[in-house]
Amino acid sequence: MPANPFNGHTEYGIGIGLRVPHYRHILANKPVVDWFEIISENFMVDGGRPLEVLDQILEQYRVVQHGVAIYFGSADKFDREHLRRLKRLVKYTGTPWLSDHLCWGSVDGRYTHDLLPMPYTFAVAQHTAQKIREARDYLEVPICVENVSSYAEYHVSEMTEWEFLSEVVEQADCGILLDVNNIYVSSQNHNFDPYDYLNNVPHSRVGQIHIAGHSKFEKYILDTHDHPVLDPVWNMYAHAMKLCGNTATLLEWDDRIPSFEEVHNEALKANQFRDNIVASSQKNR
Amino acid sequence: MQSKWNDGRPMEQFAAEFIKPNDRLSSFDRLEIYNRQYWFRILDCLYDDYPGLLAVVGEEQFLKLATAYLTKYQSDSYTLRNLGDRLEKFLLDEPHWTEPQQPLAIDMVRFEWAQVVAFDGPAKPVVTPDDLIDTPPDKLRLGLQPYLSILKLDYPVDDFLIGVKKDADSLRGEASNAMNSAPSAHRESTQIPLPQPEVTYLAVHRFDNMLYFKRLEPEGHIILEALAAGSTLEAACVQAVEQSTRANPDWQALIKEWFDNWAALGWFCRR
Numbered sequence: 001m002p003a004n005p006f007n008g009h010t011e012y013g014i015g016i017g018l019r020v021p022h023y024r025h026i027l028a029n030k031p032v033v034d035w036f037e038i039i040s041e042n043f044m045v046d047g048g049r050p051l052e053v054l055d056q057i058l059e060q061y062r063v064v065q066h067g068v069a070i071y072f073g074s075a076d077k078f079d080r081e082h083l084r085r086l087k088r089l090v091k092y093t094g095t096p097w098l099s100d101h102l103c104w105g106s107v108d109g110r111y112t113h114d115l116l117p118m119p120y121t122f123a124v125a126q127h128t129a130q131k132i133r134e135a136r137d138y139l140e141v142p143i144c145v146e147n148v149s150s151y152a153e154y155h156v157s158e159m160t161e162w163e164f165l166s167e168v169v170e171q172a173d174c175g176i177l178l179d180v181n182n183i184y185v186s187s188q189n190h191n192f193d194p195y196d197y198l199n200n201v202p203h204s205r206v207g208q209i210h211i212a213g214h215s216k217f218e219k220y221i222l223d224t225h226d227h228p229v230l231d232p233v234w235n236m237y238a239h240a241m242k243l244c245g246n247t248a249t250l251l252e253w254d255d256r257i258p259s260f261e262e263v264h265n266e267a268l269k270a271n272q273f274r275d276n277i278v279a280s281s282q283k284n285r
Numbered sequence: 286m287q288s289k290w291n292d293g294r295p296m297e298q299f300a301a302e303f304i305k306p307n308d309r310l311s312s313f314d315r316l317e318i319y320n321r322q323y324w325f326r327i328l329d330c331l332y333d334d335y336p337g338l339l340a341v342v343g344e345e346q347f348l349k350l351a352t353a354y355l356t357k358y359q360s361d362s363y364t365l366r367n368l369g370d371r372l373e374k375f376l377l378d379e380p381h382w383t384e385p386q387q388p389l390a391i392d393m394v395r396f397e398w399a400q401v402v403a404f405d406g407p408a409k410p411v412v413t414p415d416d417l418i419d420t421p422p423d424k425l426r427l428g429l430q431p432y433l434s435i436l437k438l439d440y441p442v443d444d445f446l447i448g449v450k451k452d453a454d455s456l457r458g459e460a461s462n463a464m465n466s467a468p469s470a471h472r473e474s475t476q477i478p479l480p481q482p483e484v485t486y487l488a489v490h491r492f493d494n495m496l497y498f499k500r501l502e503p504e505g506h507i508i509l510e511a512l513a514a515g516s517t518l519e520a521a522c523v524q525a526v527e528q529s530t531r532a533n534p535d536w537q538a539l540i541k542e543w544f545d546n547w548a549a550l551g552w553f554c555r556r
Contacts, residue, residue: 041364046407047432049494069363082363111360113326114319152315153305191307219309220318 002246006142006175007207008096012062012248013274016267019253022260023053031264035062037250038093040100041069044085058093064208064248065095066177069111072131072145073104073118083138090141097142097207099177102128102165117150120157120164129171136174144175144207149185149214149223161186162197175207178244180236181223181252185214188221194232198240206244211237211270212252226255228266238273246277286313286320327355330365334401335372337393337442340449341386341479350382366405369398389479392438396446396498399434399489403496406432409554416555422519427512428556434489435501435509441485443498448477492550499550504529505543515556 003009013034018026025031036057043050057063069082090098103115118124136143147165159167169176178201180194187194211234213227229237229251241247251267290299297313304312331351332339339347358371373394376383383390408430417425429435486506488499501509504525511521526536547553 044364045366045405048403048405048408048491050405052494079363106363109361111363112323113360113365114323116319151318152312153307154303155305156303189307219314222318 002244002248004175004204004207006097006144006205007248008142010096010248011246012064012096012208014267014270015064015248015250016263017066017250017252017254018057018063019257021257022263025260027053027056030060031260033061033264035064035248037064037066040065040067040086040089040098043093044082044089054093063093063095064250065090065093065098066146066250067098067100068115069105069113070100070135071105072100072102072135073116073124073128074106075104075127076106076109078131078135079106079109083135087139090139095141097144097175098139099144099146099208101148102145102168103148115148117148117152117154118164119154120159120161122158122167125164125167125171129168129174132168132172132174136172142175142207143172144177145169145172146177146179146210147182147186149179149182149189149221151189151220151222153190160192160197161190162200166200166202169202169205174205176201176205177208177210178206178240178247179210179212180240181210181212181214181229181233184233184236185221185223194236195239198236198243203244206240206247209237209240209244209247209249210252211249211267224255225252229269234269234273237270238276241273241277242280246274249274286317324352324355327360327365327368328352330368331355331372334369335394335397336449337397337446338372338390340445340477341390341393342383346382350376353379353382366401369394369401373398386479388482389440389442392440393442393446395436396438396442396487396489399436399487400496400498402434403432403489403491408432408551411548411551412553412555422522423517425518426515426556427518428554429509429513430490430552430554432491433552434487435506435513436485436487436489437506437510438485438487439482440480441483442480443485443487443500445477445480488552490550490552502539502543504531504539508540508543509547509552 003011015035015037016033018036018038038054043054045051067086070078070086101115102118104118105112105114105116118128132143132145145168147161165176180198183194183197187197211229212223212225213229215222215224215227237249249270251263251270253263253266257263286296288296290296297311300312300316304315306312306315328348328351342350354372354375358375360368373391376387376391376394380387409428412427486501486503488501488509490497490499507525507528508521511524512518516524522540
């Protein structure tokens with residue numbers, strides 16, 4: 001199951017996000033990293049330092065693109081300039097799959113630069129799936145959509161978040177970037193069992209997994225990506241790997257970013273769970 | 286968050302119509318999380334890109350003007366890079382936000398936006414001597430790199446910004462999907478004296494993909510502005526000489542030195 005149509009039939013291991021504070025270290029020391037995830041929008045520029053760094057990274061490493069602004073769930077039509085630049089970058093990086101979020105974030109051409117939760121209705125699922133298909137047809141690359149962490153729910157929702165995610169990806173025939181930290185954050189904010197979520201999404205469509213840290217406040221949890229991964233999330237990750245198989249995994253660390261080694265070592269903790277999966281599958285042969 | 290919705294209803298009532306409360310938070314509280322995150326994110330972006338303006342007007346006034354600007358000009362781009370692209374216009378239209386320092390503030394905003402352009406703006410192939418050899422100066426029209434900004438300013442904002450910035454290379458934070466646990470806006474602003482007026486000619490550019498700003502001679506500024514406007518090489522140089530107040534300069538040597546330098550920096554491209 002790890003290699004599937006939704007991750008371009010690849011078998012990537014543990015990756016980390018490519019972030020500015022680590023550029024110097026990576027380019028000078030060329031550490032062994034299975035792959036880097038880049039935020040597409042940071043490289044959809046016309047020139048300068050970002051593209052120079054990207055060139056150097058592509059010489060050494062495999063890169064997967066992750067977006068934050070395509071907004072499959074917005075009612076607006078796609079920004080064609082955004083898609084055009086995204087396609088140019090897709091061809092440039094050779095990303096085997098592309099991910100962005102199952103959310104909305106723009107209205108009438110105005111951008112919030114946030115990942116806003118959607119109403120979980122059949123009509124919205126249909127609209128969103130249609131936009132994912134349209135993007136995939138234009139970009140000519142497999143797409144995985146990521147579940148977001150959320151802090152609000154709508155009265156109009158007709159189903160659970162995991163039912164909505166399943167409905168969208170089945171209708172769009174696309175993959176899932178399963179963010180187990182986001183599931184945990186949302187489960188705490190909305191009082192559901194995160195394992196119900198994990199158990200009830202179409203595992204065969206999971207092309208990639210995200211893990212990250214979060215911050216606890218008195219009345220809610222915030223998806224801050226500024227901490228190591230916490231134990232409940234590691235436990236969920238282990239469960240997800242059992243359900244989905246040995247899936248490409250990425251650690252997100254976007255704020256208060258420590259040294260490269262610290263981020264990389266945190267990501268490599270995922271290997272113990274992957275090793276268990278590999279050992280288990282060999283035992284069953 | 287605003288206390289009332291557009292139709293006058295209290296926001297608590299409006300939020301409750303579409304957002305579920307939970308056992309810890311009201312509908313309004315849950316909406317407020319997103320409201321705070323929105324402002325943290327976009328204000329942080331302006332703090333990152335405009336540290337010089339922050340130093341000119343002070344933290345309290347910067348927060349007020351940034352909030353007013355972002356309320357009037359909401360982001361219309363998928364990228365936060367362009368968030369400040371109408372800030373100069375805003376400050377020109379609404380001078381009360383920067384009084385009594387409006388001219389200095391405007392200069393600083395132009396200078397800081399030029400750095401955004403220089404950081405990741407497009408580059409065209411540079412012209413080579415072979416491209417020029419057959420074209421006489423009265424026919425030759427050179428283009429300037431799109432990432433290059435030529436500025437005439439009333440204040441030496443370059444020296445001032447060097448004093449303000451701790452990290453001259455830092456621009457806005459990267460896009461990510463992380464939420465902020467707190468605003469990073471209340472960073473230290475260096476208290477250095479505001480600059481006195483002094484006409485300053487600047488080129489903001491990049492070289493080897495590093496950001497630079499370079500002082501220009503007044504005549505050099507005239508030549509580059511004229512080339513950018515489409516003048517021929519000869520006409521641009523004649524304009525600079527005619528407008529110069531220098532006494533007995535060796536124009537041939539001066540202009541050659543400038544062009545050698547500008548060409549070495551890769552500023553010239555085909556029009």
